[in-house]
Amino acid sequence: MTSRLLIIGGAAGPALLGRFVELAGGPGARIVVIATASSDPDAAEAEHLAAFDRHGARHVEALRLGDRVAANDPRVEPVLRAATGVFFTGGDQERITRIIGGTATDTLLQELVAAGTVVLAGTSAGAAMMSGTMIVEGEGPGVSRASVRTGPGLEFLPGVLIDQHFAERGRINRLLSAVALYPHELGLGIDEDTAILTDGDAFEVLGSGxxxxxxxxxxxxxxxxxxxxxxxxxxxxxxxxxxxxxxLTGREPRP
Structure with a gap:
C-alpha cells in the first residue's frame, strides 16, 4: 500500500480538515489527535476533537504524550494500531522530536505509515517534523546561515525540508538558506490553509494557498x-x- 501523508502549512480550514477525515475513512474513521507540540495540549486536543467530530468522524480520541515515558508506554500501541488517521497539532516542533523521536511510538508510526494502514497528518509544527532535516526557527532579514536553525525531524517524508505559515510570515529567506545548506533536499514552503498530500513518489497541492x-x-x-x-x-x-x-524523485512539477 502507498503511504499517505497530509502535511498542512497551518491554520487549516474546514475543507482540509474534512479531507483528512475522508482520507481516514469518513464516518468510519478512527482518528487519534496528538498535541505533544502544544504548550496547551488540553485546548489543542479539544479544538481538533470537536473539528473532526463536526466533519463526521464517529471515533476521535486524544493520545497525550507529554514525555518520553508516555511515548514508550505499551498502552500506546493498541491505540495507534486501531487508528485509521493520526493528526499532530501545531506548537513547537522540537517538543515532538525531543519527546517522540526514537521511542516505541516513533517506531510504530513509521511502521504504520510505511504499510499504508494509517493516514498521518500534521499542521504547522506537526508539518515541520515530517522531514528528516527539520526547520526549527529563523526570521533573519537575508539569506545566510544566521537566517535559519535546523535540527533532526522524524523523517516521515525523506528528501525534503518543510517550512510552514510560508507566505503569511515571509519565510522565503529561511527556506532558501536551509536549501543552500542542504542542497540534496527539496525545500517545500507551505502556505496556511494549504497542504500537500503524498501519493508514493509525488504530492498533490490542496487548499487555498x-x-x-x-x-x-x-x-x-x-x-x-x-x-x-x-x-x-x-x-x-x-x-x-x-x-x-x-x-519528488524526478524533481519536476506535474499538471
Missing part, C-alpha cells in the same frame, strides 16, 4: 560562509497552487 518548491539540484554555485550572505545561483523555484502536483 500555494506550495513553493526550491530545488538546488541544478544550482551552478552554492557558497555558505560562516558570516555574510549565501550564494545560491541557478536553482529552480516553483509556486504551485491547488490542482498541481510534483514528482
Amino acid at each position: 500555494a506550495v513553493t518548491v526550491v530545488d538546488a539540484g541544478r544550482a551552478t554555485d552554492i557558497r555558505t560562509p560562516e558570516a555574510g550572505p549565501i550564494t545560491l545561483a541557478g536553482c529552480s523555484l516553483h509556486v504551485l497552487p491547488a490542482g498541481h502536483a510534483f514528482h
Whole structure:
C-alpha cells in the first residue's frame, strides 16, 4: 500500500480538515489527535476533537504524550494500531522530536505509515517534523546561515525540508538558506490553509494557498560562509497552487 501523508502549512480550514477525515475513512474513521507540540495540549486536543467530530468522524480520541515515558508506554500501541488517521497539532516542533523521536511510538508510526494502514497528518509544527532535516526557527532579514536553525525531524517524508505559515510570515529567506545548506533536499514552503498530500513518489497541492518548491539540484554555485550572505545561483523555484502536483524523485512539477 502507498503511504499517505497530509502535511498542512497551518491554520487549516474546514475543507482540509474534512479531507483528512475522508482520507481516514469518513464516518468510519478512527482518528487519534496528538498535541505533544502544544504548550496547551488540553485546548489543542479539544479544538481538533470537536473539528473532526463536526466533519463526521464517529471515533476521535486524544493520545497525550507529554514525555518520553508516555511515548514508550505499551498502552500506546493498541491505540495507534486501531487508528485509521493520526493528526499532530501545531506548537513547537522540537517538543515532538525531543519527546517522540526514537521511542516505541516513533517506531510504530513509521511502521504504520510505511504499510499504508494509517493516514498521518500534521499542521504547522506537526508539518515541520515530517522531514528528516527539520526547520526549527529563523526570521533573519537575508539569506545566510544566521537566517535559519535546523535540527533532526522524524523523517516521515525523506528528501525534503518543510517550512510552514510560508507566505503569511515571509519565510522565503529561511527556506532558501536551509536549501543552500542542504542542497540534496527539496525545500517545500507551505502556505496556511494549504497542504500537500503524498501519493508514493509525488504530492498533490490542496487548499487555498500555494506550495513553493526550491530545488538546488541544478544550482551552478552554492557558497555558505560562516558570516555574510549565501550564494545560491541557478536553482529552480516553483509556486504551485491547488490542482498541481510534483514528482519528488524526478524533481519536476506535474499538471
